[in-house]
Amino acid sequence: MNEITPHHIENVKKVQQAIPDYNTITDLSDFFKILGDSTRLQILMALEHAELCVSDIAYLLNMTVSAVSHQLKSLKTAKLVKLRRDGKSIYYALDDDHINKLLSVSLEHIEEK
Amino acid sequence: MNEITPHHIENVKKVQQAIPDYNTITDLSDFFKILGDSTRLQILMALEHAELCVSDIAYLLNMTVSAVSHQLKSLKTAKLVKLRRDGKSIYYALDDDHINKLLSVSLEHIEEK
DNA sequence: TTGACATTTGAATAATTATTCAATTATAAT
DNA sequence: ATTATAATTGAATAATTATTCAAATGTCAA
Numbered sequence: 001m002n003e004i005t006p007h008h009i010e011n012v013k014k015v016q017q018a019i020p021d022y023n024t025i026t027d028l029s030d031f032f033k034i035l036g037d038s039t040r041l042q043i044l045m046a047l048e049h050a051e052l053c054v055s056d057i058a059y060l061l062n063m064t065v066s067a068v069s070h071q072l073k074s075l076k077t078a079k080l081v082k083l084r085r086d087g088k089s090i091y092y093a094l095d096d097d098h099i100n101k102l103l104s105v106s107l108e109h110i111e112e113k
Numbered sequence: 114m115n116e117i118t119p120h121h122i123e124n125v126k127k128v129q130q131a132i133p134d135y136n137t138i139t140d141l142s143d144f145f146k147i148l149g150d151s152t153r154l155q156i157l158m159a160l161e162h163a164e165l166c167v168s169d170i171a172y173l174l175n176m177t178v179s180a181v182s183h184q185l186k187s188l189k190t191a192k193l194v195k196l197r198r199d200g201k202s203i204y205y206a207l208d209d210d211h212i213n214k215l216l217s218v219s220l221e222h223i224e225e226k
Numbered sequence: 227t228t229g230a231c232a233t234t235t236g237a238a239t240a241a242t243t244a245t246t247c248a249a250t251t252a253t254a255a256t
Numbered sequence: 257a258t259t260a261t262a263a264t265t266g267a268a269t270a271a272t273t274a275t276t277c278a279a280a281t282g283t284c285a286a
Contacts, residue, residue, distance in 0.1 A: 006168055006169045007202060018162040030149075031223060039274080056125050067274075073234080088282080090234090229285090231285105233280105238276085
């Protein structure tokens with residue numbers, strides 16, 4: 001790492017105390033990382049409209065059941081989806097209310113550009 | 114790809130026509146991908162509070178100027194930051210108003226968990 | 227209890243991407 | 257013109273991650 005000298009100490013100090021701590025930013029970027037994949041985002045948007053089993057999602061996205069299952073696991077770990085088993089099938093649904101709001105705010109952002 | 118048969122055709126059809134088209138979802142996931150990196154997110158949050166030059170950001174994040182510059186380029190391409198040159202320095206600022214709103218909605222999401 | 231079905235799992239591969247390093251461009255001062 | 261400073265660039269490396277493939281788990285029906 002080359003030695004770095006800031007040119008506007010006042011601004012740096014001001015910003016340093018204004019931004020969230022590193023752990024918060026990390027949590028937030030981890031959250032965006034989850035949304036930053038088209039497969040996972042498609043799954044989330046699908047689940048906004050109906051509870052679906054894994055085979056339905058795989059069919060919808062034209063992907064293997066395995067690939068979908070792996071992504072569902074990420075979404076589960078991130079607490080964005082929940083599941084229930086009924087017989088042989090496992091049904092997934094959104095596990096979060098504000099995710100809807102976030103997705104619509106974000107869509108607006110994209111569309112306004 | 115193993116042959117996949119959906120189990121709830123009605124749900125699949127309902128969802129198919131309800132979700133945004135693939136290009137829209139791709140644009141949105143590209144957008145989240147940009148936010149899904151702690152370095153870039155730190156830069157954006159810093160720029161919410163002050164215009165900063167590259168050296169300031171590098172100092173703030175304790176990173177090389179080069180690494181920061183590369184990330185600034187991504188943010189520029191994504192139209193999230195703008196820049197102006199003044200003398201030898203280049204100053205970066207947010208190039209988007211709703212990004213603030215999005216970041217605060219998202220922070221709420223994280224904090225409410 | 228055997229077989230079929232639905233899904234998960236883990237390891238391997240393929241693809242993507244953040245950071246480093248060295249070289250280059252742009253600006254200003256001497 | 258030369259030197260110093262500020263930042264960008266491109267190629268290489270390192271690290272992360274999505275998907276595939278084969279095998280395993282759990283459930284139900286015959």
